[in-house]
Amino acid sequence: MTTHTNSRAASATGNTSARAPGARFVYDLSEGDAGMRALLGGKGAGVAEMRRIGLPVPDGFTVTTAACVAAMEDGGTWPDGLWDEIRMHLANLERRTGRTLGAAERPLLVSVRSGAVVSMPGMMDTVLNLGMSDQAARGLAAESDDPRFAWDTYRRFVQMYGTVVEGVPGQAFEDELAALKERRGVRRDAELTADDLQELVTTFRGVVRRNTGRDLPTEPHEQLRRAVDAVFGSWNSPRARVYRELNDIPDDLGTAVNVMQMVFGNKGDTSATGVCFTRNPATGARERYGEFLLDAQGEDVVAGIRTPLRLPQLEQVLPGVYTQLLDTMDRLEQHYQDMQDIEFTIDDGTLYLLQVRTGKRTAAAALKVARDLVAEGAIDRRTALRRIDPAQLDQLLHPTLDPDRVPTPLTHGLNASPGAAVGTLVFDADTAAERGGVGEHVVLVRWETTPDDIHGVAAAQGVLTAHGGMTSHAAVVARGMGKPCVAGAGELRIDAAARTLTVGDTVLTEADTVTVDGTTGYVYRGALPLVPPQITEDFSTVLGWADDVRRLGVRANADTGADAARARELGAEGVGLCRTEHMFLAADRLPVVRRMILADDAAERQAALDELLPVQQADFEEIFTAMTGLPVAVRLIDPPLHEFLPDLVEQSLLVQRLETDGAADVAPGELDQARTLLAHVRRLSEANPMLGTRGVRLSLLHPEIGVMQTRAIIRAALAVRGRGLDPRVEIMVPLVGYAEELRRMRQIVVATAGEELAAGAADLDYRVGTMIELPRAALTADEIAEHADFFSFGTNDLTQTTVGISRDDAEGSFLAAYLEAGVVRTNPFASLDADGVGELVRIGVERGLRTRPGLETGVCGEHGGDPASIALLDGLGVDYVSCSPYRVPVARLAAAQARLDGVPGGE
Numbered sequence: 001m002t003t004h005t006n007s008r009a010a011s012a013t014g015n016t017s018a019r020a021p022g023a024r025f026v027y028d029l030s031e032g033d034a035g036m037r038a039l040l041g042g043k044g045a046g047v048a049e050m051r052r053i054g055l056p057v058p059d060g061f062t063v064t065t066a067a068c069v070a071a072m073e074d075g076g077t078w079p080d081g082l083w084d085e086i087r088m089h090l091a092n093l094e095r096r097t098g099r100t101l102g103a104a105e106r107p108l109l110v111s112v113r114s115g116a117v118v119s120m121p122g123m124m125d126t127v128l129n130l131g132m133s134d135q136a137a138r139g140l141a142a143e144s145d146d147p148r149f150a151w152d153t154y155r156r157f158v159q160m161y162g163t164v165v166e167g168v169p170g171q172a173f174e175d176e177l178a179a180l181k182e183r184r185g186v187r188r189d190a191e192l193t194a195d196d197l198q199e200l201v202t203t204f205r206g207v208v209r210r211n212t213g214r215d216l217p218t219e220p221h222e223q224l225r226r227a228v229d230a231v232f233g234s235w236n237s238p239r240a241r242v243y244r245e246l247n248d249i250p251d252d253l254g255t256a257v258n259v260m261q262m263v264f265g266n267k268g269d270t271s272a273t274g275v276c277f278t279r280n281p282a283t284g285a286r287e288r289y290g291e292f293l294l295d296a297q298g299e300d301v302v303a304g305i306r307t308p309l310r311l312p313q314l315e316q317v318l319p320g321v322y323t324q325l326l327d328t329m330d331r332l333e334q335h336y337q338d339m340q341d342i343e344f345t346i347d348d349g350t351l352y353l354l355q356v357r358t359g360k361r362t363a364a365a366a367l368k369v370a371r372d373l374v375a376e377g378a379i380d381r382r383t384a385l386r387r388i389d390p391a392q393l394d395q396l397l398h399p400t401l402d403p404d405r406v407p408t409p410l411t412h413g414l415n416a417s418p419g420a421a422v423g424t425l426v427f428d429a430d431t432a433a434e435r436g437g438v439g440e441h442v443v444l445v446r447w448e449t450t451p452d453d454i455h456g457v458a459a460a461q462g463v464l465t466a467h468g469g470m471t472s473h474a475a476v477v478a479r480g481m482g483k484p485c486v487a488g489a490g491e492l493r494i495d496a497a498a499r500t501l502t503v504g505d506t507v508l509t510e511a512d513t514v515t516v517d518g519t520t521g522y523v524y525r526g527a528l529p530l531v532p533p534q535i536t537e538d539f540s541t542v543l544g545w546a547d548d549v550r551r552l553g554v555r556a557n558a559d560t561g562a563d564a565a566r567a568r569e570l571g572a573e574g575v576g577l578c579r580t581e582h583m584f585l586a587a588d589r590l591p592v593v594r595r596m597i598l599a600d601d602a603a604e605r606q607a608a609l610d611e612l613l614p615v616q617q618a619d620f621e622e623i624f625t626a627m628t629g630l631p632v633a634v635r636l637i638d639p640p641l642h643e644f645l646p647d648l649v650e651q652s653l654l655v656q657r658l659e660t661d662g663a664a665d666v667a668p669g670e671l672d673q674a675r676t677l678l679a680h681v682r683r684l685s686e687a688n689p690m691l692g693t694r695g696v697r698l699s700l701l702h703p704e705i706g707v708m709q710t711r712a713i714i715r716a717a718l719a720v721r722g723r724g725l726d727p728r729v730e731i732m733v734p735l736v737g738y739a740e741e742l743r744r745m746r747q748i749v750v751a752t753a754g755e756e757l758a759a760g761a762a763d764l765d766y767r768v769g770t771m772i773e774l775p776r777a778a779l780t781a782d783e784i785a786e787h788a789d790f791f792s793f794g795t796n797d798l799t800q801t802t803v804g805i806s807r808d809d810a811e812g813s814f815l816a817a818y819l820e821a822g823v824v825r826t827n828p829f830a831s832l833d834a835d836g837v838g839e840l841v842r843i844g845v846e847r848g849l850r851t852r853p854g855l856e857t858g859v860c861g862e863h864g865g866d867p868a869s870i871a872l873l874d875g876l877g878v879d880y881v882s883c884s885p886y887r888v889p890v891a892r893l894a895a896a897q898a899r900l901d902g903v904p905g906g907e
Helices: 006-011 034-052 065-073 082-097 134-144 147-164 170-184 194-212 220-234 238-247 298-302 311-317 319-336 363-375 381-387 390-397 429-437 451-459 473-481 537-549 561-569 580-585 590-598 602-626 648-661 670-684 696-701 703-722 739-759 775-779 781-787 795-803 814-821 837-851 867-876 885-902
Strands: 026-028 060-063 110-116 126-130 255-261 272-277 289-294 340-347 350-358 414-417 420-426 442-446 462-465 485-487 493-495 500-503 506-509 513-517 522-525 553-557 575-579 631-635 728-733 766-772 790-793 856-859 880-883
Touching (some): 026 034, 026 082, 034 255, 034 350, 060 082, 065 220, 082 255, 110 220, 126 147, 134 147, 147 194, 170 194, 238 451, 319 340, 319 350, 363 537, 381 537, 420 429, 580 590, 590 602, 590 670, 602 631, 703 728, 728 790, 739 766, 739 781, 775 781, 781 790, 781 837, 867 885
Parallel strands (some): 420 442, 442 462, 553 575, 790 856
Antiparallel strands (some): 060 255, 272 289, 272 340, 340 350, 420 513, 513 522
């Protein structure tokens, strides 16, 4: 829905959309409560609830999310009767307040603010001071006996309305404001006089005229209609769409629109605006946290255009209001039994609450708040577990600065979002998204971020701003994403055009690297060493609660002893996937692997395998040691052999170059070796290697490879047991499609293991199972289970072979377009396709158990660390999931939530 043309505003009165008889699209605040969130949006429901429990909120009404959805479904045309309904509620508001929108005497001004069902801070549009015109400004000046206040309010309206509704670039207004302050020789907006601000209104209206070719509308009802339509349209703004994608929020929810009587924080030193949290959103500490600005309006705080004061300082200037605010914060936290984020305005000494919502917080804060609320008796453990976003736990598992190796900082700002980040400087969001999107570590540096920068924040390692406070847009969004952020570093001088950052005599460019420490607020030149994260008591306690609830086991995908040890520290209950081929890729091993592949006879191949065997055995010993007493599923070699050889094109070019250089410049035998290698690469290359000679097919064609790997596994287990440890061995055969494949491969494994055990006069319990990663394997799982001790569903390959999509190709081509157009709701490689792949998992589990009751089943694809997939898999009855080590805590919590949500009573 566009909002920047007259045609769109005109369509707002259209009546082509029908609605059910008796349905309503507008509600007074007095008619709502917290339970109406889906209809009134989070903001509308929150304000209505505060009004219901007797807290001071401005009067107003809410246009429902249903109205926005109806308009979206009809191409932007408003549903029948919506405008009449808004006009009726506006008339009632005028009657209750004794004011008239935009009148010359006792003018009513209103705010028009978005309100999504799921909180999306700063992502959608707001218009304040709506109803302003020359006559309203004069009326406001006469009533308040403060012309400066009236014209300041007017210039704010023109700037915000021009930007949001008319589509004028915000910088055009900022440039004019900066130019006026320079002419007047002042630094702060508050130093401008009433005459200055009146001149600025005229200038701003000229900006609108130059950019749009028309005058700003002065008729207040037209302003209101266009503003409501603009808020509807902001639901589909690029920044809102990016935020929903990042936070998995459905696109079809729409936004409500809240129209509320303006209260003014810009009436001088007895007025203010601010944001506060009932607990510290960065640490979770039970302390008053927030900021405010005197003589300002709400957008000044969240936009970060002025550096605010800390909340405790309010007691010094307005002690009575401060006490009232603290009481209100306590009351709201007790009412909602959770940490709250509150926006407030003080209008000439009178406190008003404009918004309340569950406060966004870091993962560390989420764990502490949950644990403390349980200890305080406010909530129980199950409620606490439900409130923590599993994906957010990833924030706690990133490195921090080494406290023993910290040099003199370059500068200092506010510690807005904890953690440390290292990256090269970038000065705009598009560059951050582009460079960060290809894996480069960048730090986004801005005067202050805006909602339009969200795609850059998401791609950056960290954020650094020169302006703004702890509740600015940069701080809030960074905390929500787990990105380190230093805000309000006032010493920074940023030249966006020259793409430089200056601190004193130091000048940095986009070629320079910085380290930002969002925990302390310090910024350092260069890349500082980082240290691994430490597991806190809050983390261990809450994850222990999750372990008491969940049914699903959680293992890790680990290919080294270090990975296995880290996974165990994070709560893994074993290794669900050890990829043996990863062990072949080390620089000292790859030449031996290539000798094995290129061998001309069996003896030469066996010699290479004999050289690899002790290397693999040592690797397995490390993993079995780290996981003593817990199962380790070792997958036999999976990829095709050509993946261990040079790329076909690169090798062809090498041969061509050697032939062109001539004999004089080529070492003896080099050309012949290159030609021989090229011939082998050509022979082994396949048009579709994913569906070619790999997995069990490779091992059946070259059983000596499987024999070597089995010997290495069994010898490693016996060696570890000889050191008094307890290896639990599982040998996993990949890419089985036919029961006969597994039967024959099992024979090879069992025979080889038997030889090793006989040679060592030892016995060892081990299991042989298979990966289910082909549709045929899932459909014939009853036959395959006759030869399997366990199943592990490889959902990455199962997704590719079921949906017919190559992940490597699709994610860079049509899949993004499919997601954008709504052809598919989610990326099937990120979250398990419930109706297709999920159904095959269900069939595989049921048919496998039919043949072999008690058959253990797991999932070892990347879906094992995705909360949505875990919820599905819990319902399908698999026994465990396996994921990367740093996703283990995520999976533990998600598995507990799946049980709480899927079983009555959460038992």
